[in-house]
Amino acid sequence: MIQRRSLQHVLAAASLSLIACAVSAADYAYIPNSGSRTISVINTATGELSTTLSPASMDATLNNNIYTLALRPGANNESWFGQYLSNNKLGVIDTTNNTLKTVINGTGGSVAITFSLNGAIAYVSDYSGQKLHVIDATTKQITNSLSTGCQTIASALSADGASLYVRCDSGVIQKLDTATNTLSTFPNTTTNGYGLAYDPTGSGKLYASNNSAPIVYLLNLSDNSVTQIPITGLQGAASKVAVRKNGSKLYVGGGNNVLHIVDTANTSTQTSITLNGPASTITGLGISANDAALYAITSNGTVHVIDVATDTETKTISAAAGASSFWIWGDFLGNVVASATPGGPSVASIAPQGTPSASATSINFAVTFSEAVNGVDGTDFALTTTGTATGTMGTPSSADNGITWTVPVTAISGTGSLRLDLNSSGTGIESTAAAKPIAGGFATGTVHNVDVQVPVAGACGTAAGQATALAPAAGLCSAGTATAISSASGKYTWQCQGLNGGSANSCEAPWSTAGGSKAMVALQTANGWQVSNASFSTTPPATAPQGVTFPSGLLSLNLSSGNLGSDATVTLNFSTPVPAGAVYMKYGPSPDGFNCQGAACAQPHWYQLPANRAVLASDRLSATLTLTDGGLGDNDGIANQSIQDPGGFALLAAPASTAAIPTLSEWGIIALSSLLAMFGIARMRRRQG
Numbered sequence: 001m002i003q004r005r006s007l008q009h010v011l012a013a014a015s016l017s018l019i020a021c022a023v024s025a026a027d028y029a030y031i032p033n034s035g036s037r038t039i040s041v042i043n044t045a046t047g048e049l050s051t052t053l054s055p056a057s058m059d060a061t062l063n064n065n066i067y068t069l070a071l072r073p074g075a076n077n078e079s080w081f082g083q084y085l086s087n088n089k090l091g092v093i094d095t096t097n098n099t100l101k102t103v104i105n106g107t108g109g110s111v112a113i114t115f116s117l118n119g120a121i122a123y124v125s126d127y128s129g130q131k132l133h134v135i136d137a138t139t140k141q142i143t144n145s146l147s148t149g150c151q152t153i154a155s156a157l158s159a160d161g162a163s164l165y166v167r168c169d170s171g172v173i174q175k176l177d178t179a180t181n182t183l184s185t186f187p188n189t190t191t192n193g194y195g196l197a198y199d200p201t202g203s204g205k206l207y208a209s210n211n212s213a214p215i216v217y218l219l220n221l222s223d224n225s226v227t228q229i230p231i232t233g234l235q236g237a238a239s240k241v242a243v244r245k246n247g248s249k250l251y252v253g254g255g256n257n258v259l260h261i262v263d264t265a266n267t268s269t270q271t272s273i274t275l276n277g278p279a280s281t282i283t284g285l286g287i288s289a290n291d292a293a294l295y296a297i298t299s300n301g302t303v304h305v306i307d308v309a310t311d312t313e314t315k316t317i318s319a320a321a322g323a324s325s326f327w328i329w330g331d332f333l334g335n336v337v338a339s340a341t342p343g344g345p346s347v348a349s350i351a352p353q354g355t356p357s358a359s360a361t362s363i364n365f366a367v368t369f370s371e372a373v374n375g376v377d378g379t380d381f382a383l384t385t386t387g388t389a390t391g392t393m394g395t396p397s398s399a400d401n402g403i404t405w406t407v408p409v410t411a412i413s414g415t416g417s418l419r420l421d422l423n424s425s426g427t428g429i430e431s432t433a434a435a436k437p438i439a440g441g442f443a444t445g446t447v448h449n450v451d452v453q454v455p456v457a458g459a460c461g462t463a464a465g466q467a468t469a470l471a472p473a474a475g476l477c478s479a480g481t482a483t484a485i486s487s488a489s490g491k492y493t494w495q496c497q498g499l500n501g502g503s504a505n506s507c508e509a510p511w512s513t514a515g516g517s518k519a520m521v522a523l524q525t526a527n528g529w530q531v532s533n534a535s536f537s538t539t540p541p542a543t544a545p546q547g548v549t550f551p552s553g554l555l556s557l558n559l560s561s562g563n564l565g566s567d568a569t570v571t572l573n574f575s576t577p578v579p580a581g582a583v584y585m586k587y588g589p590s591p592d593g594f595n596c597q598g599a600a601c602a603q604p605h606w607y608q609l610p611a612n613r614a615v616l617a618s619d620r621l622s623a624t625l626t627l628t629d630g631g632l633g634d635n636d637g638i639a640n641q642s643i644q645d646p647g648g649f650a651l652l653a654a655p656a657s658t659a660a661i662p663t664l665s666e667w668g669i670i671a672l673s674s675l676l677a678m679f680g681i682a683r684m685r686r687r688q689g
Contacts, residue, residue: 031303032066032081039066039081041098051098051346051370055081055091057442058100058424062091067111071095072137073119080122082110090124092140098439099425104140107133112154116178117161123176125152125166132166134181144181148174159200167196167208173219188226190217195240195285199264201247209241216241216252218267229267231260240282244308245291253282259296261311275304276316345431345438346370350420350445353406358451362410365420365445372402372432380427381407384443387416389450402432413454419447456480458496460507468492469512469521469534469555476507487511490518490575511575512536514553514648518575521557526569529562529643541587541646545606547653548585552578554648562629565639570625577620578649584614584625586647588635602637609633609647616649623649 031040039053055062064087072078078101079093090107093100108126115122115137124133130151134144150168157164164176166183171190174183195209203222210216214234218227231238231252240253243264250262254272256279263269275282275296284297287308294306305315348368356363367381376396383391394408407420422429424441431438458480463472476482477496485494493508511518514536521534536553544550552574559568588604590596595607613626613633630639635646 030069030071030079031297031301032069037063037066039069039093051439052348053093053098053346053439054442054444055100056444057347057422058440059091059103060443061087062089062100062103063087063444064089068113070113070115070122072122073115073117076119076137078137080113082107082113082124084109084111084127097437100440102140104135104142106142107135112152114155114157114164117157121178123155123157123164125155127151127153127169132176132183146176146181146183148183150174153194154196156196156198156206158198158204165196165198165206167193169194171208173206173208186219187224188219190219190226193217193239195242197241197243197250199243199247200245201264205247207241207243207250210238212237214238214254216250216262229262231262232270233258233272234260236281240285242285242287242294244287249308251285251287251294251296253285253296255279255281257282257298259306271311273306273311273313276313277302277304345373345429345436346440347422347438347442350422350442352446352448356448358449359453361412361452362408363412363448365407365409365448367396367405367407367420367422369403369405369438373429373438374402374432375428375430376402376405377428378407380423380429382421382423383409384419384421385416387450388414389416389418389452390414391418391450393420412450413452415451415453417447417449419443419445421445453500455502456499457502458498458505460496460505463509464507465509467510467512469519469536470531471520471522472509480505487520487522487573492520511573513538514555514574515551516576517552519553519555520573521555522571522573523559524569524571527563527566529559529566529568532558532560534558536648542604542606544585544650545653548606548650550585550648550650551582552649554646557643557645559627559643559645560641562641562643564641565629565631568627568629568643570627570645572623572625574621574623578616578623579651580620582616582649582651583611584609584623584647585650586633586635586645588644588646589637591632594632604635614649 037056041050041053062083064083066081067084068082070080072080077095079095081091083089088106088108090104090110091100092102092104107124108131109128110124111127112125113122120137122135122137124135126133130148132146132148132152133142135141136143148166148168150170150172152166153169154167155164162178164178166174166176169192171192173186173189176183190208191210191212193209193211197207199205199207205221206219208217208219214231214237216229216231216238218229234252235255235258238252242251247264250264252260252262254260257275257277258272259275259282260270260272278300280298280300282296283299286295288295292308294308296304296306303317304313307314348370350365350367353364353366378393378395381393383393391409391412394410396405396407398405409418422442427438429438430436456479459478461478462475471485471487471492476494480496480498480502483495483497485492491508491510496505496507498504511520512535515538519536521531523529523531534557536555538553540550540554555572557570562568585606586609587606589602590607592598592601596605615624617623627633627643627645629641629643630637633645635644
């Protein structure tokens with residue numbers, strides 16, 4: 001573990017705050033980048049960016065502007081960062097490996113974080129909720145939420161830790177008694193401003209920045225008096241302030257890289273220095289924990305390190321992309337010590353290579369790290385998908401010694417999007433140079449939109465192969481779209497058309513077995529009739545008359561939903577012709593005169609349907625039945641929008657046999673036989689005589 005002292009500041013609107021170590025070779029500056037919503041970790045000894053942390057890749061809900069950072073005092077190895085606007089969350093990073101430790105909810109628009117001296121309590125200024133949250137830093141639970149009645153924007157802790165001073169956007173300053181958690185308001189107020197710095201000398205002093213004039217307000221805590229300190233030659237407003245820990249110097253930020261220095265013993269004694277690099281506005285100031293260095297942040301994202309003993313710039317650190325600042329708010333105590341091992345590699349970006357079309361079935365994602373890494377394999381990544389989009393990841397490879405890796409994704413299909421994410425833990429990825437593990441995952445890469453229509457071959461459904469008297473209406477295709485059904489030669493046929501250019505498949509189902517034939521039923525669309533069920537069998541519903549057979553089977557037919565008392569027209573089709581001479585026989589009640597008389601007609605009996613109601617086609621492969629609801633052909637004999645029709649084509653028995661009468665030719669044969677016999681007898685007698 002590296003022991004380090006750190007400075008904590010808090011950031012405001014669209015800005016950046018700084019937490020930095022003081023002077024040792026292992027010092028790091030933590031800069032929250034409001035614009036890119038990331039945190040830059042800068043090695044202050046080398047002046048180089050060590051790594052960039054992306055809270056949103058650690059937890060997708062931590063995706064709002066980061067305006068404040070604070071290192072928890074003691075050997076707690078924690079860096080807390082706030083989220084402004086609507087996120088209502090605060091994140092805690094484990095500084096030993098720069099990974100997310102936990103998320104604290106309910107903190108509102110957190111713009112300033114100040115810890116108690118022992119790091120047991122965190123005070124969070126909730127700008128949007130106009131509250132000051134008191135959080136148990138060990139359990140990470142909010143224990144109290146105090147209403148400030150104003151938009152709290154900055155805070156500073158007294159040297160003894162007994163008082164926390166909270167500044168409102170309007171300029172009002174309140175004091176929190178940290179023992180009782182009670183708030184009181186200073187009788188005198190300043191104008192609006194973001195900065196607040198505590199001077200521990202004497203009875204204590206507060207320096208408050210000014211957003212509208214080149215003036216700093218001095219609040220003497222011994223008598224609560226307010227004194228204005230004009231800053232000579234300051235360009236713009238005195239919106240950035242910091243004071244040395246010994247109280248000897250006040251630093252005020254200005255435009256054009258000019259830093260103003262005020263002798264607090266005689267505030268009219270002022271000097272200034274111009275910081276290195278392109279001219280920019282100083283947007284944040286903070287004193288290191290050991291009171292040896294001042295850190296000045298400019299709006300172009302540069303960090304300038306100033307030796308406060310000589311007021312000379314000793315280091316100019318160029319921050320990460322997006323690390324520009326606008327204001328700095330918050331606590332300037334900076335008396336924290338934390339152990340950390342920052343500097344592990346991180347992901348800079350993940351995006352599709354080139355501009356692949358949405359219809360592409362394979363693409364490559366480019367994964368760019370902050371430095372060369374090794375230990376990368378396919379299990380380190382995951383595909384985040386939307387809609388029906390899918391794909392298969394391949395093996396990563398690098399052509400530049402490990403900085404940029406190519407991850408192929410093949411077999412892409414569906415509609416939606418794909419995003420390649422680096423897993424947040426367990427990857428085994430580490431820097432090639434220093435063997436440091438990667439800081440975390442990455443889940444904010446560029447998505448690839450997918451619109452790939454994969455060909456789907458048509459496939460027959462469960463209706464295929466199932467014998468039926470009616471054309472199947474369901475289960476035609478298990479894949480694809482069914483065509484209209486054709487019916488001929490003892491079977492139903494249809495096709496299942498493929499999708500997206502897929503091949504078609506032909507399907508069929510046999511007609512129902514009907515005696516020695518195959519048969520099917522079709523109902524003509526008239527009078528609203530529908531087929532409830534239809535089937536053929538070889539077994540009559542009752543014993544058939546002597547010698548009557550049903551070579552084409554018997555039909556059991558139920559019709560429903562037709563017009564009351566109307567006719568239904570049914571067509572029967574057969575695969576082999578109905579035998580010549582066959583008539584349509586029905587079993588059931590019938591009108592008078594159909595093989596019955598009087599009351600006997602109400603009892604089920606066999607009778608022949610008239611030829612005009614059972615019309616056979618000339619080829620005898622089809623027949624048309626006309627059935628009347630409640631009348632001829634309806635088994636129940638009641639006009640009730642339901643027709644029951646058991647029956648079938650029958651061959652009637654031949655009449656009883658009579659004795660055969662010989663024909664003339666037969667008598668001739670008998671006479672001839674008799675004559676021959678007589679002729680034979682006479683001849684025998686002559687021979688004997």
